[in-house]
Amino acid sequence: MSTDAPDPGPAEPRSRASREVEPGVERDFARNLSYGEYLDLPTLLSAQHPRSVPAQHDELLFIIQHQTTELWLRLVLHELSSACELMAADEHRPALKRIARVKHIQAAMTEQWSVLATLTPSEYARFRAFLATGSGFQSWQYRAVEFMLGNKNAAMLDVFAHDEGQHRGLVELLHRRSLYDEVLAWLDRRGHELPGSVLGRDVTETYQADPGVVRAWSLVYADPDRYWAEYEMAEELVDLEDNFQVWRFRHLRTVERIIGSKPGTGGSSGVPFLRRALDLTFFPELYDVRSAIQDVTPAGYHGGDGDV
Template identity: 75%
Template sequence: MSSDSDAPAPEADPVARHTRSRRHLEDDIERDFGENLSYGAYLDLPTLLSAQHPRSTPAQHDELLFIIQHQTTELWLKLVIHELTSARALLAADDHRQALKRIARVKHIQASMTEQWSVLATLTPSEYARFRAYLATGSGFQSSQYRAVEFMLGNKNAAMLPVFAHDPQVHDELSRLLHEPSLYDEVLAWLARRGHAVPEEVLGRDLSQPYTAHPGVVDVFSRIYADPEQHWAEYETAEELVDLEDNFQVWRFRHLKTVERIIGSKRGTGGSSGVPFLRRALELTFFPELYDVRSAIQDLAPQGYHGGEGRG
């Protein structure tokens, strides 16, 4: 049995007891930067933190959340474009390992972007209604970086370009991406260089057009999936692409449900139908044969196994 003498003694100094969380600067920590670069200068925080301009009058508390949510998404999209640009170039140079490293990073970015919807979902319909009119015709549909990501992943659509006609620089950049190989185009070209029978009409197609599934590509992936050990690099790359698309669809779904939660069946601020428009996007696919091949793969039973129903 313990006695009172075994209990830890209370802190003798009440001031010390309430200041134990105070962090003291170490001797070598920089205090006078002079001409040296500081954290804030490196990140250009004065510019970044002054880029939020709520427009509601009188100012609505929740508008800052809406602005920062979308600005943060645009920053992540900038990094996604950076990584996908590198991944395409690495695949073109037959460096698939580094390309997969870039794709893996994109997958983690996608997870962060998806989780952000839970923050915006704290915005109630009545809170949003107080400043929605100040968005005027502004809409996420007009995000040029989001459109760039879709083009880079293969969802090519020249009909989207007129939306950006007001900004010649952005319009020209998207037009360039429209005519460049997508990530999937580079993967298929890489497979062909590794000796896989990717059809010539796929390799030589008009890159500005939406990709159309080809049974010959399904056959290529069927052979890869039938023998993963023999074609491990190709198999791993295919599965990374499936992860990428799966993450994108989860992001789209969370977007849909967040919008539905906040505005219901109202039309979007940019003129879209709102939720129905977002729901149709869930039917889009970047890498169609990677899903078609799942229906083509035959069940592989262990050697010597003959199947059949159990017998009593």
């Protein structure tokens, strides 16, 4: 018996014409919400206002790059705020989901620097003066992210004193527990007995490492099977910080590529200011604990010439 498939007949000729609209696709946008209305695209796409005179082609790239970053930062704040609330309610699993999403957002933000890096020094010089005193240093959302991750600095509030809403929002975050504060409180509630000085600290101050917290994380890393939830949370936070540092480094290298050692707009020192930020850390004990972890030698193993 033949197993050949039936002859489908001659194939229809391929058409280079545009695809027809499918029968079920909505057409009556007078009655129903459209894609553009849902996203408020008229507002979004009319928010780019190059200021250079005569108009410079590359200024639109600079504006969209930074506007896109601000949109991502808005989503980061949304996710981190939810993660803090979930940790306070001992809901660590959905909090991990929020943190995982932030990690993907960080990857997108970091990759964006490669787009801005196509801007050459001579192209940027043609419109840089029109930025006047505008600077990324004045991004209140970036400062809000730093506050939520624990890098608190009340002196930074002065930069935003001109805008009541931004200033008020940062003051609220200054007095709120950071994500790491919430994680440490959760760790204590799970029986890891953190120092009272850490749990009751002044949350308006930048977090400082504590040996008692290193000991608590050491127990977690010594027995990850027993403390898997805490172990997973620790590693997610390390990922979060590593991604932040990669973003900072790409920022530094992009700025250095475009303006060299010149001061930044808005009065910052430029590259030196960005380089100092690379020394900051949000979760210090999660790095300190790596020096405290003891190597485990398998039974019967006697080493060899290739040991490090």
